[in-house]
Amino acid sequence: MELTAAAKKVVVFDYGFGNVRSAERALARVGADVEITRDFDTAMNADGLLVPGVGAFAACMRGLLDARGDWVIDRRLSGGRPVMGICVGMQILFSRGIEHGVEAEGLEEWPGTVGPLAADVVPHMGWNTVDAPADSELFAGLDADARYYFVHSYAVHDWTHETHNPLIAAPKVTWATHGKPFVAAVENGPLWATQFHPEKSGDAGAQLLTNWIGTL
Structure with a gap:
């Protein structure tokens, strides 16, 4: 598989909670x-910012708040500069998370609550397919059975975000199923995110x- 991408500057934001290497x-x-890095200026000036988790x-x-990551993400998005979240780096973009009865506020980029998987087998660990929108840029060129x-x-x-302004494109939401369907990825202007780990997903x-990177 031949892979090409422009030599864009991408910062992997290091706030202590991600497989940065x-x-x-x-x-x-x-x-x-x-x-x-977690350097504010470097993260702000990069072509793309990747937030693992x-x-x-x-x-x-x-960890993100201690590293001022909330400021970096907010200011980049305010200027239309790309940000991508992975795994918990995606989850913290929602309004809140509830784990073991502990509720915490997220970044509120999207409404919604991160809660326990509705499945007989937890954790969901391993390979799975996804159901992406036909016009997805994130999954462009990838087979449906990838x-x-x-x-x-x-x-x-539950995806509750609605766009009422006809001049603003609605977010593209990708789903996967493990027990009950869940949000597997979102494309929302300059903000993209995946629940799965693309860095561990081989050629796909x-x-x-x-x-x-091609959008940066």
């Missing part, structure tokens, strides 16, 4: 100029990252 290697594989919602939020690597026990099961994940 795996993300760095995956992005470098598809041609990005990658730096792992592993662990509990509340802990990730505390599989992606998931590791999570929590997800968003590499193509997906190439698609993202």
Whole structure:
């Protein structure tokens, strides 16, 4: 599989809760100029910002706030500058998360609650297909039966975001099923995110990252 991407500057935001080295290697594989940092100016000035996330919602939020990641994300999005969240890095973009009875506020980029997976087997660990919109840019060039690597026990099961302004494109929502369907990815202007790990998803994940970098 031949992968190409412009040499765009991408910062993997290092706030202590993500597989930053795996993300760095995956992005470098598809041609990005990658730096792992929490430096505010560097993160602000990069062509793209990748926000990983592993662990509990509340802990990730505390780490992100301590690193001023909320400011970085908000200011980049205000200027239309691309941000991509992965796994818990996607979950914290929603309004709140509830884990083990502990409720924490998220960044509220999208309304919705991250809660326990509605499935007999938890965590959801392994390969799964997704149901992406036909006009998805994130999944462009990928077959419908492509599989992606998931590791999570929590997800968003109900998408409630609505766009009433006809001049603003509605978010594109991709779903996956493990027990009950859950949100697997979102494309919303400059803000994209995946519940699965593209950096662990082989050639399919590499193509997906190439698609993202191609929009920077």
